[in-house]
Amino acid sequence: MTGTMDHPTTGRSTARRTTLTEVAQQAGVSEITVSRVLRDSGPIAPATRDRVMAAVRALGYVPNRVAGTLASSGSNLVGIVLPSLANIVFPEVLRGAAGPLATMGYQPVIAVTEYDIAREETLIESLLSWRPAGLIVTGLEHTPRAEAMLRNAGVRVAELMDSDGTGIDIIVGFSNAEAGRIAARHLLSRGYRRFGYVGHGGGATIGADLRAGKRWTGFTTTLAAAGHPPLDKEIVDAPSSIAAGRCGLAELLARSPHLDAIYFSNDDMALGGYFHCLANGIAVPGQLALFGHNALDVGQVAPQPLSTVRTARLKIGEIAARLVCGDAPSQKVDVGVELVEGATA
Amino acid sequence: MTGTMDHPTTGRSTARRTTLTEVAQQAGVSEITVSRVLRDSGPIAPATRDRVMAAVRALGYVPNRVAGTLASSGSNLVGIVLPSLANIVFPEVLRGAAGPLATMGYQPVIAVTEYDIAREETLIESLLSWRPAGLIVTGLEHTPRAEAMLRNAGVRVAELMDSDGTGIDIIVGFSNAEAGRIAARHLLSRGYRRFGYVGHGGGATIGADLRAGKRWTGFTTTLAAAGHPPLDKEIVDAPSSIAAGRCGLAELLARSPHLDAIYFSNDDMALGGYFHCLANGIAVPGQLALFGHNALDVGQVAPQPLSTVRTARLKIGEIAARLVCGDAPSQKVDVGVELVEGATA
DNA sequence: GGCAACCATGACAGCGCTGTCATTGGAACC
DNA sequence: GGTTCCAATGACAGCGCTGTCATGGTTGCC
Known part of the structure; x- marks a missing residue:
């Protein structure tokens, strides 16, 4: 060989x-x-x-479907633009979409932006050059040129994972701001008062995770309104990961040891924080409460399941695929979020 | 909206x-x-x-790249066939490939077989109909027609994740049999003698995870040669997941309570087993040793890191992408496997 | 000044397929 | 028996682009 x-x-x-x-x-x-x-x-x-x-x-x-597509001006390709594959959330969205797409005879073409909105513009152009039947992108924020291309593409466009804003054609997501508020209300109702936050930075470039930002805003606004604004936050300069969460919490606690509840930018980060606590004998939630976002399987199967907010990633992918390939009207579908009380807060 | x-x-x-x-x-x-x-x-x-x-x-x-491709008979599409997106391993392979592909100006088109080799055949045909520049598939086992199509496709073909056998053009993987043997030797050297196995079934259909099967063979052969063949095994009839691993170990122990070491089909399953032990007060590895496969991040960041075998998923994706899009000769690249001693065995 | 050697551009055909309209040969009907 | 109709097939053009070869205009050089 x-x-x-x-x-x-x-x-x-x-x-x-x-x-x-x-x-x-x-x-x-x-x-x-x-x-x-x-x-x-x-x-x-x-x-x-x-x-x-x-x-x-x-x-x-x-x-030869290339020739077929050219002759009939209609491909079975569906472009999917994701910010990252490192966060399990996006493979899950992809998985949700893959089923219906396969059933309906469509083929996903994927592109990864690494949270870089300029890169997204290039990738969208590249995908459109294949004259796909539809395009699925993540988030509502795009460069002006990207948005113009999406509007003029003449294909269905679905924007995922965010319902806090207006979009181009189809929106399938949930309110990140609301997810942040839910976290805040839950922690307040449990009696916590000294709040900290551990977030992640962008991937390659400045273009950070805008949806995590919206959650943070919802969180901090609610806390501030209740008279208990966050006392400290630590933004790890790395993509979200378990390891980043672990380091982030260590840093934060070194600086502000008296916090009693931590909100993490997502479950990966929160799980890292949980491991930090386990390894350092910090009682959870007695000494420190932890709250995440997404309700990933990995955080829920643990003996002490993570307190978090459930998001319907599979469902979002599934609905988006169905709508993009169908002839539904333009619409916004909010799949909602759900508090998962868990055992860490 | x-x-x-x-x-x-x-x-x-x-x-x-x-x-x-x-x-x-x-x-x-x-x-x-x-x-x-x-x-x-x-x-x-x-x-x-x-x-x-x-x-x-x-x-x-x-x-319009459709027209361009037709005219110049050369697309920038690279087909990628994966068995599943539910197991983080494959998104990681995809992620490994996505970088180089993007850099070289190629666009990944993905297809998911759900471990169904007949479905793979259809998907390969479908991908080939786009006259891709290259094709990346998982595993060495295909239907005869699928193999014939791959051989006659006139494009580079890479087969991933398995080096135990011969292939069509390019192979990038590691020896699953050797991974199983490493696990067996490690457990033997640690003094364990009463072995059990927890594996996962297929996804949708019969077409199970053939590479897990090769690991099992390597594992059991080595143990048998040492005079300590596995005493019991439990195959959960579900795709691999943390939850499946947890249930699987519970079942197995209910039936065979005196086992002292468990080999799992992969880290997801093993982590589930670990959680079962944590939740039921089973001391790891004192009372029961646990061994996985892959060295996923999630198993390594935990306070008690999983004993497992590291596989280079990102690297496999990366190398495959590079070779498929280059003009390297047909070859087999074995990225090897590496024992990760961890703390659970 | 004349010929080669370019540089910059264009004309034309054709990639492999499908939409459209045309054509054939029966079967059905009064 | 002639008209109508429809099932079954084909001819032809063209989707939007690129490879190939051709063409006009410059420049360089003996």
Whole structure:
């Protein structure tokens, strides 16, 4: 299995694939008849159909959808733009979308922005150049040019994960601000008063996680209104991860040891914080309460499940896929958020 | 943002996109000149270039890569076939590949088989119909027709995650059998003797996780050779997950309470097992040793890190992307596996 | 000054398929 | 028996772009 060019069929696409024309010749019919058989369109005599299918199999013909798309101006591609694959949340959204898309015969093309809104612009252009049937993007904030492209694309566009704002066509998400408020109200109702926050920075560049920012705003506004604004916060300069959460909490506590409740930018971070507490003998929630966001499986199966807010990632992906590929009207779907009391706050 | 058809630009693709021809007219040059400017090919006078770019911007022109691909018979699409997105391992492979692909100007198109080898065949055909520049698939086992298509595709093909066998063109992976053997040797060397196994079933259908099977074989063969074959095993009839691991271990211990070491099909499952032990006061590893596979972050950041075998998922994705898009010879790249002693065995 | 050697641009065909309209040969009907 | 109708098939153009070859205008150089 090592060596150079020992596979004649491998490498440069010298091997011209068989075309419709060849299948037609083999079957003794015209190209258009083969095309019809393959697409089940128009009336075809059973005998003809059999002959064509036999030729298709004999030649190992695989239709060229590039040509088909160009001729019919309609592809089965659906572009999906995600900020990251490192946070399990987005693979879950993708997974939610993959099911319906496959069922309806669509193919996902994915692009990852690393939370960089300028990069998103480029990627959207690149996806649109494939004339997809639809486009699924994350968030409501885009560069002006990206937004213009999305509006003029002539395809359905779904914006996910955020319902705090207005969008282009279809919105499927939840209110991040509300998630922050829920966290604040829960912690207040449990009697905590000295609040801290551990968040994550952007990935590659400045373009931070805007939705985490909206949660923070909801959180801090509610606390401030109750007269107990957060006393300190630590933003780890790294993408969200368990390790980042662990470091972040350590830093924060080193600086402000008397906090009694910590809100994390998400469950990954919160779980890291939880591990920090376990490793350092900090009683949770007796000594320190922890609150996350997302209700990831990993945080819920632990013996002491995380206090958090559940978001319906799979459902968001699923609904978005369905709407983008259907002919539903423009709309905003709020899948809501739900307090998960857990055992850490 | 709710209501029907309030966006004139939304919905059916009635809005014909602007074409090269229109840009050419606007700029007062021929189509081919615009094409050259956009692709940076051939000599172009600076003044002409500026005029063309101005027209492109003015019209908001987005090239149609479908037409481009058809004309030049070469796309920038790379098909990626993964068994699942529910297991973080595959999003990580995808993430590893996404970087280099983006850098080299390629676009990933993904397909998910749910561990169904028949479905894989369909998906491969579907991906090939887009005449991708390359194809990345998981595993070495395919249906005969799928394998024939891959061989005749005329594109580079990489098969990932498994080096125990022969492949079509490029292989990037590690030996699952060896991973199983490492686990067995480690547990033996630690003095454990009464072994159990907790595995996961297929996803949708019979087509189980073949690579987990190879690990099991390596594990059990080594143990048998040492005179201590596994005493019991529990295969949970569900996709791999933390919850499945937790249930699986509970079942297994209910039936065989005297086991002293458990090998899990992967870290998700093992972490579930660990949580079962925590919740039921089973001392790890004193009373029961736990061993996983993959060395996921989540298992390593915990206070008591999982004993497991590290696999280089990101690296596999990265190398595969590079090789598939380059003109390297057919080859097998074994990224190896590495024992992670951890604290659970 | 004349010929080569470019540079910058264009004309044309065609990638592989599908939409549209046209054509054929029966079966159905009065 | 002639008209009508429809099922079954085909001819043709064209989707939007790029490869190939051709063309006009400059520059360089002996």
